Amino acid sequence: MTQAPATIFLVDDDLSVLRGLGRLLRAAGHVTKPFASPSEFLSQLSGDTPGCAVLDLRMPGLNGLELQQAMESKGCHLPVIFITGHGDVPASVRAMKAGAVDFLLKPFDEQHLLSAIEQALRKDAAARVGRVESAALHARHSALTPREREVCALVAQGLTNKEVALRLGTTEKTIKVHRARVIQKLDVDSVAELVRFVDRLGQG
Amino acid sequence: MTGKSVLLLTPEDMALPAMSMFVASLRSVLWAAQDGPITLDVESLDLGWARGPAYTEALHTWYLAKYRERRPDALLAFRTDTIQLALELRRELWPDIPLIVLSEDGQLWEHQPRPERVAGLWLRYDLRATLELALRLLPDTRRLAFVNGSSPWEQAQQAQLVRELQPLLAQRGLEFIDLTNLPLDELLARARTLPEDTAVLTYTFMTDPSGRPFVGREIARMFLAACNQPSFALHDTVMGLGFIGGSLVSYEAVGEQLGLLTTRVLGGAREEFLEPLKSTSDELLTVDARALRRWDIPRERVPAGVRFAFDEPTLWERYRWWLLGALTLSALQALVVGGLVVERRRRMRAQAELVERQRLEKLAELEARRTLDQLAHMGRVAALGELAASLAHELNQPLAAILSNAQAARRLLNATPAELDEVREALGDIISDDKRAGEVIHRMRALLKREEPRRELHSLNDLVCEVARLLANDMHLRGATLQLSLAPLLPAVQGDGIQLQQVVLNLLINGMEAMAQVPEGQRQLTVRTSSTSPGQVELCVQDSGGGIEPSRLPLIFEPFYSTKDHGLGMGLSISRSIVEAHGGRLEAKSPPGQGALLRCILPSVDTESSHDTSPRHHLPRGR
Numbered sequence: 074m075t076q077a078p079a080t081i082f083l084v085d086d087d088l089s090v091l092r093g094l095g096r097l098l099r100a101a102g103h104v105t106k107p108f109a110s111p112s113e114f115l116s117q118l119s120g121d122t123p124g125c126a127v128l129d130l131r132m133p134g135l136n137g138l139e140l141q142q143a144m145e146s147k148g149c150h151l152p153v154i155f156i157t158g159h160g161d162v163p164a165s166v167r168a169m170k171a172g173a174v175d176f177l178l179k180p181f182d183e184q185h186l187l188s189a190i191e192q193a194l195r196k197d198a199a200a201r202v203g204r205v206e207s208a209a210l211h212a213r214h215s216a217l218t219p220r221e222r223e224v225c226a227l228v229a230q231g232l233t234n235k236e237v238a239l240r241l242g243t244t245e246k247t248i249k250v251h252r253a254r255v256i257q258k259l260d261v262d263s264v265a266e267l268v269r270f271v272d273r274l275g276q277g
Numbered sequence: 278m279t280g281k282s283v284l285l286l287t288p289e290d291m292a293l294p295a296m297s298m299f300v301a302s303l304r305s306v307l308w309a310a311q312d313g314p315i316t317l318d319v320e321s322l323d324l325g326w327a328r329g330p331a332y333t334e335a336l337h338t339w340y341l342a343k344y345r346e347r348r349p350d351a352l353l354a355f356r357t358d359t360i361q362l363a364l365e366l367r368r369e370l371w372p373d374i375p376l377i378v379l380s381e382d383g384q385l386w387e388h389q390p391r392p393e394r395v396a397g398l399w400l401r402y403d404l405r406a407t408l409e410l411a412l413r414l415l416p417d418t419r420r421l422a423f424v425n426g427s428s429p430w431e432q433a434q435q436a437q438l439v440r441e442l443q444p445l446l447a448q449r450g451l452e453f454i455d456l457t458n459l460p461l462d463e464l465l466a467r468a469r470t471l472p473e474d475t476a477v478l479t480y481t482f483m484t485d486p487s488g489r490p491f492v493g494r495e496i497a498r499m500f501l502a503a504c505n506q507p508s509f510a511l512h513d514t515v516m517g518l519g520f521i522g523g524s525l526v527s528y529e530a531v532g533e534q535l536g537l538l539t540t541r542v543l544g545g546a547r548e549e550f551l552e553p554l555k556s557t558s559d560e561l562l563t564v565d566a567r568a569l570r571r572w573d574i575p576r577e578r579v580p581a582g583v584r585f586a587f588d589e590p591t592l593w594e595r596y597r598w599w600l601l602g603a604l605t606l607s608a609l610q611a612l613v614v615g616g617l618v619v620e621r622r623r624r625m626r627a628q629a630e631l632v633e634r635q636r637l638e639k640l641a642e643l644e645a646r647r648t649l650d651q652l653a654h655m656g657r658v659a660a661l662g663e664l665a666a667s668l669a670h671e672l673n674q675p676l677a678a679i680l681s682n683a684q685a686a687r688r689l690l691n692a693t694p695a696e697l698d699e700v701r702e703a704l705g706d707i708i709s710d711d712k713r714a715g716e717v718i719h720r721m722r723a724l725l726k727r728e729e730p731r732r733e734l735h736s737l738n739d740l741v742c743e744v745a746r747l748l749a750n751d752m753h754l755r756g757a758t759l760q761l762s763l764a765p766l767l768p769a770v771q772g773d774g775i776q777l778q779q780v781v782l783n784l785l786i787n788g789m790e791a792m793a794q795v796p797e798g799q800r801q802l803t804v805r806t807s808s809t810s811p812g813q814v815e816l817c818v819q820d821s822g823g824g825i826e827p828s829r830l831p832l833i834f835e836p837f838y839s840t841k842d843h844g845l846g847m848g849l850s851i852s853r854s855i856v857e858a859h860g861g862r863l864e865a866k867s868p869p870g871q872g873a874l875l876r877c878i879l880p881s882v883d884t885e886s887s888h889d890t891s892p893r894h895h896l897p898r899g900r
Contacts, residue, residue, distance in 0.1 A: 089710050093679070162321075166335045183681070
């Protein structure tokens with residue numbers, strides 16, 4: 074887990090909204106980073122700062138929805154909250170489908186904003202834990218030799234040692250040795266746990 | 278924050294006058310009754326214009342996610358389609374909060390059990406009372422034409438509406454002319470050729486069978502312009518356009534009643550939940566005095582207790598002492614026929630008029646001027662209506678900044694030690710944002726004001742810049758760029774600043790709309806001012822749209838000619854009348870492959886002061 078404090082990235086081309094928003098969030102104890110244009114924000118994006126992004130939906134250049142896509146394609150998974158000056162149901166449905174946490178109409182109340190931000194930060198923290206775990210799983214898995222990986226995959230499918238040996242054209246005894254290695258390298262206690270490991274690996 | 282919060286689901290766009298009136302009065306009652314802040318969240322669902330089940334499904338998913346962690350103290354829903362969605366959301370998110378409904382459907386719970394903790398009002402359109410009023414005012418009526426649109430909820434109401442009219446139709450032996458569920462063109466064609474002795478009753482017209490969406494007031498205006506028989510209405514928001522009157526629902530009163538009921542419910546009045554839907558008692562019989570005159574209906578026929586709207590003295594009443602003996606009633610009527618027609622006819626007839634009628638001429642001109650001023654005012658209101666969404670956006674920006682800064686300041690004051698420097702800065706920002714919002718409102722009000730036209734000196738460049746500022750946000754939303762190329766030393770023009778601004782506004786809006794089909798990035802509107810020949814200044818507006826077909830060029834200044842789906846076709850004809858009234862002319866060209874070019878030429882006034890108006894024109898901000 075990274076130790077950097079959670080940062081709220083604010084992107085709005087209206088400077089006075091940007092200032093007011095930043096002031097409010099800082100007063101509520103958050104760390105903020107304001108950007109007056111989507112391009113400025115994208116150029117300074119680094120994948121590993123925890124936090125969330127509050128994006129204006131309508132900006133010259135890139136609009137908020139396009140910015141959200143650009144973030145995703147740069148590998149930035151910060152949860153997004155949209156703010157907009159005029160109610161627009163189709164845009165909000167699109168934003169929601171693209172995974173936005175919330176969609177606030179200006180002028181918005183601090184309660185709504187702060188609760189949306191809490192929700193986004195929780196979501197980000199959970200996603201981060203998930204990614205760290207998944208990285209650890211991949212690291213352990215990559216320690217296996219190619220043959221051990223084959224064995225691991227077949228065992229996880231529920232095949233017996235005998236069936237695995239038949240499938241790979243070798244003896245049951247060799248498979249037993251491979252299997253013990255796999256279990257040791259992956260640091261699992263049982264076949265059931267091995268199956269779960271492979272499952273999570275697949276999702277990660 | 279201990280204030281309560283209420284969530285209102287409405288079916289329509291908040292920019293519709295009925296909606297904004299209703300929500301504004303609801304909000305003020307809630308605030309007054311709660312004696313302090315109460316959060317009123319409004320979600321407008323855009324359901325009025327035919328929407329499919331996939332849309333409703335998407336809304337449902339979206340609101341579930343949006344409100345999962347926000348719990349209102351009460352849920353309000355307006356109209357049957359919205360109430361269904363509200364019921365589902367409540368069942369899934371907060372089964373224990375009260376639901377307060379405002380329904381137009383008296384049989385809302387007939388086909389399903391009434392859920393618990395529901396209170397409500399029944400918003401009733403009194404068609405019977407309206408028809409009775411029509412029959413009192415027009416005793417020769419033999420036929421009733423009924424107008425209603427094709428959207429799902431309009432059609433859902435249809436049976437109930439007809440059921441209500443039926444007894445009176447039968448009793449008085451009236452023939453029923455069905456003008457419901459028609460394509461717009463057909464509706465207008467039928468309206469032009471209705472038989473004599475017909476009274477028209479309009480409900481609403483939100484979509485036609487092709488699903489094209491329309492906006493209430495605009496469509497009402499088009500309908501009235503076409504209709505050859507007197508029409509009656511049911512909504513107070515369309516009064517003043519030319520309807521004779523009706524039993525009107527006041528959205529202000531409805532909002533107020535709903536606010537009071539909500540207040541009682543929030544105060545814990547559980548017994549309210551068991552009461553049946555009540556019918557509101559705010560239908561008001563109203564007649565438009567101007568429309569009465571227009572249709573020649575004697576005032577004596579108006580029953581006692583009916584409210585008069587737009588009751589101004591007639592020309593006859595005002596000038597009776599002056600005109601008596603000199604004018605017959607028919608001459609007077611000839612003078613008040615609609616503005617553009619009269620003006621043209623007047624010009625054609627002028628030569629044939631006798632010398633002793635010159636005095637009368639003068640009066641006719643005054644009256645034509647007055648009608649043009651009224652038309653021009655209507656045109657401005659319509660043009661600003663088109664900008665409503667964009668103006669709302671432009672106001673919401675500073676309002677958002679103000680609210681954030683104010684709430685930040687409150688937090689900063691509560692901190693120990695209080696961060697006074699930061700509070701001071703927040704207050705400074707609040708003041709400048711307040712001024713910014715004030716400027717938007719000021720510009721808007723200046724255009725909406727209806728004043729006696731003035732003759733003053735104006736800088737054409739300043740007028741252009743003022744309009745450009747007003748349109749900046751709309752330009753941005755439509756992905757168009759505006760290039761101003763203003764001559765530095767331009768002689769002044771003389772005339773009414775607001776009307777001249779209106780011409781600029783119309784030309785710019787037309788230009789923007791002409792480019793809707795062009796790919797974004799190529800939408801470029803160029804505005805030039807120049808003084809090519811002495812005694813004249815010129816304003817050119819060129820768009821990068823598809824241009825105007827040569828055969829259509831002579832038509833575009835005709836009243837009611839429009840190339841747009843929703844166009845009224847009044848903008849350019851009003852503009853031309855204004856320019857001509859200022860001694861100038863307005864022309865259109867369409868150079869091949871270059872979009873349309875509109876040229877407005879005005880006489881200039883060569884004064885010393887006009888030369889030192891230095892070119893201090895700021896381009897509009899980015900949004």
